[in-house]
Every structure is written in C-alpha cells, then in structure tokens.
Amino acid sequence: MTAILNYRMTATLRYRTMLVLAVFSFCCGIGASLTWVYVLYSREVSNLDSMVTAILILMLALTGASFLLARFAKKRLRTIASPN
Numbered sequence: 001m002t003a004i005l006n007y008r009m010t011a012t013l014r015y016r017t018m019l020v021l022a023v024f025s026f027c028c029g030i031g032a033s034l035t036w037v038y039v040l041y042s043r044e045v046s047n048l049d050s051m052v053t054a055i056l057i058l059m060l061a062l063t064g065a066s067f068l069l070a071r072f073a074k075k076r077l078r079t080i081a082s083p084n
Contacts, residue, residue, distance in 0.1 A: 029063030
C-alpha cells in the first residue's frame, strides 16, 4: 500500500492517463445521453417534468466537459518533449 502512495507519475504518464479517462468518460456520456433520450421520447412528451430534462442537460454538460478535458490533455502531451 505504501508503494502505491509513494509512486511518482511522470508528466507524460499523467496526461496519457487523463486522456484515456476523459475519452472513456466522453464515450460513456454519449451512450448514456442517447439511451436517456431514447427512453424520454419513447414515452409521451407531455408526461415529462423539468427534473428529467435537467438530468439530460447535466449529462450533456458533463460529456462536454470530458471532451474539453481530453482536448486539454492531448495538447499538453504534444507540448511535452517525449524522450523516446
């Protein structure tokens, strides 16, 4: 356990990990949003309340935030000089 806590990440590994997690989060967010939209519009539109619509908007906002995080990590990886 102490070895995990004392492990130091290099900058390249840190941004690669961030990029992978952000892309994974983006893909899951797109899938969840599409599923949520399908469930919403398979029912009657008049039966929706504002809370359900707010959840969809928040899911899309988090998906957009993960997209921006992936772009940031990709730009940082380009600026870091790779030793290989």
